Amino acid sequence: MQAIQPITAHNLRDLRAVCGNCSMRELCLPVGLDQQEIATLDSLISSRRRLQRGEALYRTGDVFTSLYAVRRGFLKTYVLHEDGREQVTGFQMTGEILGMDAISTDRHACDALALEDTEVCEVPFDALERLSGTIPTLQRHFHKTLSREIVRDQGLMLLLGSMRAEERLAAFLLNLSQRLSDRGYSRSEFHLRMTREDIGSYLGMKLETVSRTLSRFQDEGLLAVQGKAIQLLDLERLRTLTSCR
Amino acid sequence: MQAIQPITAHNLRDLRAVCGNCSMRELCLPVGLDQQEIATLDSLISSRRRLQRGEALYRTGDVFTSLYAVRRGFLKTYVLHEDGREQVTGFQMTGEILGMDAISTDRHACDALALEDTEVCEVPFDALERLSGTIPTLQRHFHKTLSREIVRDQGLMLLLGSMRAEERLAAFLLNLSQRLSDRGYSRSEFHLRMTREDIGSYLGMKLETVSRTLSRFQDEGLLAVQGKAIQLLDLERLRTLTSCR
């Protein structure tokens, strides 16, 4: 078993190969830092935390102190409606950032749960803010990270507001595929870490509809599905599904 | 006809009475600034822009240079899907901020259109960023503003993903009511500035469904509606509509 290295701004360069064009790199590896700045960054993000599958990273109402960058693993974030309904707001994989919604109120606005064994780096927000005041490049990258989250949410609003079940699911699978391939994994074969219910909640449909739509996609030769194992067989046709109507 | 005063950090205090607990105050009136800081802020936000009803503030793909704070008027933002479908992502009124989605790519990710004659203050983003690097309170407030936008979007995702037409419309009306009353207007009587189609797009339903649902609310004595004029007659029952099921 391999020893886990502490995360530093230095060895984050290695992560880069794994995460590709991800928020982690954007946040932690702004270009043009000098040695001292990198050292300061190192001290900022040296703290880690491990989660077992099913364990919460934080819960709604918890006091906000830190952002988290996923080092490995997979999480979901969700908000609870008063009557118990659950809306999944996102799935996070290696290199992505959690907790940005908490800045506004100093308390977390959603729950974050590990869907498999997961390791995150903790980024104390006070320190990040102080540091970004002195390193303009870091500040810029942090702002872009926040803004990217806004754009992501708006994309999801478009999906929820104006697509039908088939289009939503196709868009979802293609998005997963893209993010996995960015990280060096296969773009066409992967394991879903979440349940049909999680997918349904994220996409605004019932788990039965998710299941039926997957079966239909399979019948039409778009993909092969067995439980959580997915193989995308016709990326091109999936793509046309998301844009035509 | 009254002369329009230039917006300054000083006279923004007046706006405060009008906007209440709004983003403008959060962004532009952080507590604890000294005279010099206020003067610097003044220079930052002194530029204004007027829009006629129907005019665009910016369009998707435009180069991003500035955020905008609404001084008076009403706008909608929307993203266009490839096939021409339009998803309204928000309605902005006095004191609210537009353009934060553009930070991530340096280009605007949506269109912003004035729904009535409107005046905005332009906040050059480079200057804001520089300044927020030197005034921690401003930085903090700016981050909160960005984060609040993320939370807002997630609330809308919950609405789109897990509510039915009736609940969505009730939530929408109550949200408008709240924001208007924050600004000193009546919480129960107001004019809708947008069309049924805009509302439908925002809430993920067709304009006919919006119209029918409004009519049903009227039959049930929840509100009175005539065209764009709305009178909320039973706020309490509207509220229960949004949380029960």
Place this chain on the structure above:
DNA sequence: CGGAGAGTTGAGAAACCTCAAAGCAGGTGG
């Protein structure tokens, strides 16, 4: 081997959409 959680499939119901027609309001030009 048994249980529990997860997934699939079917049938009927409900919500919402589509298409169509008609009414209304506000602005424009004669």
Place this chain on the structure above:
DNA sequence: CCACCTGCTTTGAGGTTTCTCAACTCTCCG
């Protein structure tokens, strides 16, 4: 000042999608 036009809104009827409820299967663990 009125008639008209245009865009917005309302309402109806019928169709489609998605949901609900229910039964059954599968898979993974203990």
